[in-house]
Amino acid sequence: MRRRHDPGELEYATGMALGPDAVVVNDPSQGRYILVxxxxxxxxxxxxxSSGYGEVWQGAVDSLGRIIDYPVRAPIDGVDARTGYARAEARVRFIHPDGRADTVGGVTCGAPAPTHVYRAHDGFATSFTLPFAADPQTVVTGRGTVWCVPMSTYQLFQASLGQPLRTVVSCIVPRITVPPALRDSMVRRYCTFASAEGTLVDDGEHRIPITYPALRQIDVDDDGRVWVRRNSHTTPAPIGVFDASGTHIASVRVPRPLGDRLFIARQHLYDIQLDGDDVPVVVRYRIDRQ
Structure with missing residues (x-):
């Protein structure tokens, strides 16, 4: 049995959330949340x-100090015919300060991103999300609301936990074409990988999209506002900011491209970028109102 590191020492942090009196850091490899x-x-x-090992944790902390963990995979009846894996559904887990946990039903946010499946020589099947495919995102806030974004279109849906989704934002934005040379290189990479590792179960490489998803990423700040980044010809594109009711309140510009996940709190935006030596560093931007 592997011994955990001392309290406060991280081994594989996958995300953090701002609580009323602390910052919560998820360390799934050690099966714990560290509060600083x-x-x-x-x-x-x-x-x-934690069920989020290897994935970016998108949890939150509510006013009672409970950690809201999403998604937590709960097994359901049946087997996925393509992969042979047991089927599961996404649920929301509330972790109390004393470690007790209870779960409630999650939110279905449109069809999952298309995948291709290959079966390795030993019979083990693995699926991968296709490059440039729209992968729906769901974010739970500390106020008990859920933001759901299909990513294929500029639409934002919202709900309280346990309630049906409602559309709060719908915009028309142009789709950006993937450069043909880049798409062709990804097709070759997938074919080479599949032939080296096993056998393709489906013809996934020919379903790689020719356009980027309408949206790139969503993030929620400590006040429950959602920050929406879209794919655009301009780099970096302005970030649309919407309040908890879905009203557009700001367009934010940053001086350089941002990473995959932002942390926005107390009028600052935090990002992880590479310095000149390719070392990850935390960059902090101050949010100014004009």
Whole structure:
């Protein structure tokens, strides 16, 4: 049995969330959440097995100090015919400060991104999301609301936990064509990988889209506002900011391209970028109102 590191030591952090009195960092490889104060000093830890190992954690913390973990995969009846894996559904888990946990039903946010499946020589099947495919995103906030975005179109849906989704934003934006040379290189890469590792179960490489998804990423700040980044010919494109009711309140411009996941709190935007030596560094932007 592997020993955990000392309290406060991280092994494989996958995300963090801002709570009422602490920052919560998810460390799934050690099966725990580490809480630090706003100056980075260790406060305490909560032990709870995580289902998000290898994925970016998109949890939150509510006013009661409960960690909201989403998605948590819960098994359901049946087997996926393409992969042979047991089927599962996404649920929301509330982790109390004392480590107790309970779950509620999740939210279905449109069809999942298209995948291709290959079966390795040992019979093990694996699926991969196709490059440039729209992968729906769902974000849970500390206020108990859910933002759901299909990514294929500029549409935002919202709901309270346990309630049906409603459309709060719908915009028309131009689709950006994937450069043919880039798409061709991805097709070759997938074919080469599949032939080296096993056998393709489906003809996935020919379903690689010719356009980028309408949206690139969504992030939610500490006040429940959603920040929407879209794919655009201009780099970086302005970020659309919407309040909790879906009203557009700002367009934010940043001086350089941003990474895959932002942390936005207390009038600052935090991003992870590579410096001149390809070392990851945290970059902080101050949000100014004009």
């Amino acid at each position: 104060d706003f100056n980075g000093r260790f406060l305490r830890q909560t032990l709870a097995a």
